[in-house]
Amino acid sequence: MFSNKQQQTQKTKIMDRNVITKNTVITGDIKSDGDFRIDGTLEGTLSTKGRVILGVDGFIKGNVETANADVEGKISGQLLVSETLTIKSTAIISGDVVIG
Helix, strand or coil: CHHHHHHHHHHHHHHCEEEECCCCEEECCEEECCEEEECCEEECCEEECCEEEECCCCEEECCEEEEEEEECCEEECCEEEEEEEEECCCCEEECCEEEC
């Protein structure tokens, strides 16, 4: 009985993570409550209450609105972060960055 509830909780957490893999291009706007790992390309707006992790090969051409962001790749557009922003040495951001 207890393990069944634990399995449901684990499945929910796994399903809250969205991944755009390398060599994948998505064109359009995305709105979500979950986390994102982007190693491919997104051409459009990304709005999430979760965390955005932009890998070293990742590229976002458009605006990003998120609670937390870890940036290693490229962003061309406005970056709005309400809580924590981490920028790695490989990151390239062309546009406004707003925190808070």
